[in-house]
């Protein structure tokens with residue numbers, strides 16, 4: 352990865368650190384990165400020292416910003432962002448990863464003609480297996496879109512939406528989704544325990560099964576439905592369980608309701 356200027360990271364918490372590690376792993380020259388975080392974690396301070404990354408430089412010294420990732424908590428944005436107004440520079444695209452903050456929020460602070468991208472990554476970004484969905488305002492140029500795509504690709508897959516309203520269902524599916532999968536492991540382990548397995552073994556079976564099946568999806572060209580059909584013999588044990596799971600009030604119906612509830616909550620939080 353190469354960029355022609357400075358890449359600024361505002362907020363080096365969980366997601367900021369994941370992105371930072373991803374960029375460095377992808378070969379971005381660390382001297383091209385500047386981090387702002389008033390109380391950086393010791394690991395970030397050590398990395399910055401070791402790699403010669405600028406950490407909390409005087410903001411006026413950054414005159415060639417090409418992209419600025421805003422990775423602070425959504426509720427802090429309003430209070431914190433005015434200090435970063437000097438980063439409103441020609442050619443600098445602002446990329447917010449804050450859940451629920453619409454593009455208009457940033458336009459109101461930085462100006463309506465500022466190139467702004469709203470991105471929604473998800474927790475597996477921490478291990479480079481995230482899913483980020485991006486939306487650009489009309490001021491974002493094609494090269495800036497490409498750069499944003501590359502920057503988020505450092506922590507996983509990237510998809511784009513043309514309608515910002517879709518960020519709510521995106522949040523409900525991929526943003527919150529990892530928690531649903533964690534619950535699946537908990538519930539499967541509990542069911543195994545109820546069926547007579549030792550609790551520890553039941554948990555091991557459930558966790559390894561979910562992560563192994565997830566990896567099969569990741570590695571396969573086939574859709575999940577085909578993988579499911581491939582392991583379901585007519586009249587067999589899997590079919591008996593799927594009859595329950597795919598029944599009237601089964602998993603698809605439950606997830607439809609769960610995603611609808613999360614979508615609604617996402618809309619409420621943005622108000």
Ligand SMILES: NC(=O)c1ccc[n+]([C@@H]2O[C@H](COP(=O)([O-])OP(=O)(O)OC[C@H]3O[C@@H](n4cnc5c(N)ncnc54)[C@H](OP(=O)(O)O)[C@@H]3O)[C@@H](O)[C@H]2O)c1
Nearest residue numbers: 362363364365366387388390422423424425449450472474
């Ligand atoms: N974690 C996820 O899986 C995930 C998924 C999707 C979206 N996001 C979004 O990503 C953003 C960051 O989330 P996170 O989980 O990484 O939160 P986090 O771990 O709390 O990171 C935020 C960082 O920003 C720092 N900060 C506070 N004030 C600042 C300032 N004035 N200038 C620069 N940095 C400042 C915080 O420092 P202190 O801790 O000292 O306050 C902290 O290190 C949020 O907007 C969240 O909605 C996160």
